[in-house]
Amino acid sequence: MSEPLVVVKDLVKTFVSSKGLLSPKRYVHAVTDVSFTIHPKETFALVGESGCGKSTTGRLVTRLLHPDAGQVIFDGTDITNYTVNQMRPLRSNMQMVFQDPYGSLNPRIKIEDLVAEPLKIHTNLSAEERRKVVYELLEVVGLRTEHADRYPHEFSGGQRQRIGIARALSVRPKLIVADEPVSALDVSIQAQVLNLLKELQQKYELTYLFISHDLSVVEMIADKIGVMYLGKLVESAPKEELYSNPLHPYTKALLSAVPIPDPTHKRNRIILKGDLPSPVYPPSGCMFHTRCPNCTEQCKVEKPALREVSKDHFVACPYV
Template identity: 60%
Template sequence: MSKPLLEVRNLKKYFDVTGGILSRKVGEVKAVDDVSFSVYEGEVLGIVGESGCGKSTTGKTLLRLTEPTEGEVIFDGKDITKLTDEEMRKMRRDMQIIFQDPYASLNPRHKIEKILGEPLLVHGIGDKEERRKKVKEILEIVGLPGDHASRYPHQFSGGQRQRIGIARALIVNPRLIVCDEPVSALDVSIQSQILNLMEDLQEKFKLTYLFIAHDLSVVKHISHRIGVMYLGRMVELTSNEELYDNPLHPYTKSLLSAVPNPDPDVKQERIILQGDVPSPSNPPSGCAFHTRCPDCMDICKTVRPEFQEISDSHFVACHLYEVNENN
């Protein structure tokens, strides 16, 4: 396989928890806890998991929108965690993000022309006339009339605003786009339009996506490979087809059992997990999933399973498969 465009090695992001009158550190939230994966040029890697599992924090930490606590993020051969602010600013031309909330991520006081033209200005691309022309072109590429550049964000619907968010990420010709739940705030009918647009753009501009979502059916539609996160850790990573046909981790199996089947005659067995998601500020010892796992063994309570390759390009962190290997 070709060299990865993005390599993430042992990435950690801990947030301090303060308390008391002097706001001293009393603990830490392990939002991202030792995550490793690669993304290859031209592919879509989906990351799924329930709310609070650290997937959005992973995406933001990759771009250094939040600084990582530990680990390496190697983009195109360079470890971006070691870059200066100025070097990182130049690198951002190749690494963009589409945010979850299209309204909160657009400045309500600026016209669309200014919002989309700003990245060009920051990176010194073109003169005023060229920038204006490029803004109109990019609006038309994402399915909006070019003359809408003179409007403000509140004059658009949610789906149109997300198209503007996509246009802003696309306008500097990036190589990697982190899509942070880009359709979760939209109506279902609009979601499919935005997903189809993103697929078309990916082919047209040879883009690489890291696609973060909590909806497995959305991720299945767009991704080549899928990683499953639970409580700040990656528990399974494999190709799209393999994950749906042969899920290995008990958490992945329970997630897939909850995906509705459009065929009413298909009887699907739901795997209902017991208990609540533990707090990331006080995760369980051993395997983080052991408190809710139907297949929990004694080793799971004390020893953290390694994230390892079980079969061809199928990675999983679960003692069930280590035990099978030893027998």
Template identity: 60%
Template sequence: MTQPLLEVKGLTKHFTSKQGLFRKEKVVRAVDGVDLVIYPGETVSIVGESGCGKSTTGRCILRLIEPTDGQVLFEGKDIRRLSGEELRKARRDMQLVFQDPFASLNPRKSVGQILEDPLIVHGIGTPAERRNKVEEMIEIVGLSKQQLDRFPHEFSGGQRQRIGIARALILRPKLIVADEPVSALDVSIQAQILNLMQDLQKEFSLTYLFISHDLSVVRHISDRVAVMYLGKVVEVADKKKLYEQPTHPYTQALLSAVPVPDPHHTAQRIILEGDMPSPANPPSGCTFHPRCRHCMDICKTTAPAWKERADGHLVSCHLE
């Protein structure tokens, strides 16, 4: 059996904030016990509303934010136990593509310098060898080496995201965490970037953790999907099973909101009542129960356990 490339166990990230006249300290449960397994070569997507903890989960996995608790096993090694040189070496294999391609690129450096920086940090090659790698990579993502002396503000949004992808790929990583990589782009450009990412995945044997709120995009690129709500994963399934047979009421509501390009399609929209509760004061029991149309008494007091609905289709709900 294939060993997981990445295994996340009980990942937790709590922030503290001080509120009120007496500056009383409150705990914000941004990520609250996430379990996730990703195998080599697949694309696993995390979806959910804004504020559900998707991006924080991705950053905790890479240790850009230090987790409060839990394990992050990359090729069997716990990333949380690494430090110094060991952590720096591990990060060669784990890279991030940011949501905002402009904010993530240094405006004072040319594209050539931006792409060369990771090679310098990790002590890879001579200046001439690094330049060759940079020229090769910029052409792989669909730009030309004549553009390497330009600065980020001279490119369009789609071109800047290609540069961001090139920077992530320059070290030949095994895992890429893509944090809403197309949400800031026009729809036509989104398709180009998604197709590019799929081509690169085949060419370089990449594994993706794809973070998005756009279920149409997720359906296009994913192998498996994990649905998050208020810091917790509530359903995990193969893409086809999730879209055709969603089980958790929250997943059903999300999928009912996806536009269908068919004027004769009359599926009923499931409207969620109220806003997502604050992670500083999550509801007892099942955190989704205040907005759930199927809420039962047990939902208000007892957190649901994971149940396997079918092969690999896991759901955390009392209905199942």
């Protein structure tokens, strides 16, 4: 197997939160000791409930956020402590597709200029050469060349997301971090965009970090899946292994909630008790112990490490 394109080791990120000028500082534990690897031309998906730290992890990988601890190694180079100026040449190799197709495009700029913007920064192409690349990319993502002269408000949500994908592709990146790229779209449009991402991956040999809360969406595109809970990675495995043999109680609960397109088949739902704990005051021991049906006294005091239980299948639970 080829060397990993992305290696994430023990990433930690906290944010300062306080109610007022005189209030004591409180810390939001967004990401805690997250580790995973992504190989070239592979799609690694991060899934979990809203607020579990998925998007923060994506921004740490692309160094849009600076980690408090841990390492980010990209294409063999440790970029954890790179400055803004040091990161600038690398930006052409790592691009993002954002969740909101309505907010990620500047409404005052024409599509041609939006898609060409990375080319202006990272290449020496002339205006005519940039225009040619923009036209080619618009056709690649399923739009027409005449769309280049329009503004974002003239497009539907699905079309805007295609424009965002074209912009990310313009500099031929090695890695694309797709942060909930289809969650704001209708179901029929979701399938179109996911199929487009798969086609582009094969055509341009792309590597994806795909972030989603929807396991049915992830099943369509991922090669490997990491399940996050309250800032921690609780299970990681190849897609087929995770869906056929989930081991962590949280993963089992998530999979039991995935709809089945067969009205005659009923799935045994696992209903988690209690509310999601606050990331400001995370539970002691295992993060999941407050909602786990198999909780023991040991779970309340000991933090389980992510360990390999079979080939490429990691789980953070001592009773698996």
